[in-house]
Amino acid sequence: MEKPDIKGREGIKRLVDSFYDKVLKDEVIGFFFTDVAAINLKEHLPKMYDFWKNMLFRTQSYGRNAMMPHLRLNQKEPLQPQHFTRWLELFDETIDSFFSDPVADEAKHRAKVVTMSISRNTAAIQSGQIDVRGLGL
Numbered sequence: 127m128e129k130p131d132i133k134g135r136e137g138i139k140r141l142v143d144s145f146y147d148k149v150l151k152d153e154v155i156g157f158f159f160t161d162v163a164a165i166n167l168k169e170h171l172p173k174m175y176d177f178w179k180n181m182l183f184r185t186q187s188y189g190r191n192a193m194m195p196h197l198r199l200n201q202k203e204p205l206q207p208q209h210f211t212r213w214l215e216l217f218d219e220t221i222d223s224f225f226s227d228p229v230a231d232e233a234k235h236r237a238k239v240v241t242m243s244i245s246r247n248t249a250a251i252q253s254g255q256i257d258v259r260g261l262g263l
């Protein structure tokens with residue numbers, strides 16, 4: 127079947143909504159969203175549309191800091207390797223249903239880079255290599 131064209135904002139919205147449908151009911155990571163951060167979807171999803179539009183099509187639509195919310199989350203409930211693995215699994219599944227290669231490969235690669243960067247920081251905080259007092263969390 128032909129993969130949908132997701133270039134416009136409507137397409138990105140479908141991609142992100144579909145990812146969050148999986149994430150929110152996921153047994154491994156869902157609770158970070160529903161309980162630990164208790165996100166307000168109406169506020170959260172538009173940020174994610176902007177973020178992914180920027181990531182995939184370099185639209186300059188996201189100017190926030192994506193790292194800090196995850197470091198704050200990690201203070202409430204440690205983010206562990208299995209959480210990152212699961213996040214990536216769900217993301218890759220979603221991407222594959224929307225894109226064909228090479229865009230799919232690029233999107234998955236970029237998500238992996240961000241995952242590594244978040245997990246490097248959270249692991250360093252958990253092991254005491256980074257002192258959170260200096261981070262203003």
Ligand code: HEM
Binds near residue numbers: 158213
């Ligand atoms: C285990 C992995 C992850 C978990 C459990 C997780 C969870 C969350 C939660 C709960 C929030 C909302 C925080 C708040 O508003 O208080 C959030 C925000 C966000 N996440 Fe993640 N996340 C993960 C990995 C990632 C990755 C790999 C990316 C990017 C590729 C990402 C991108 C974002 C962005 C852009 C925001 C919005 C930040 C903002 O502008 O406020 N997340 N995440």
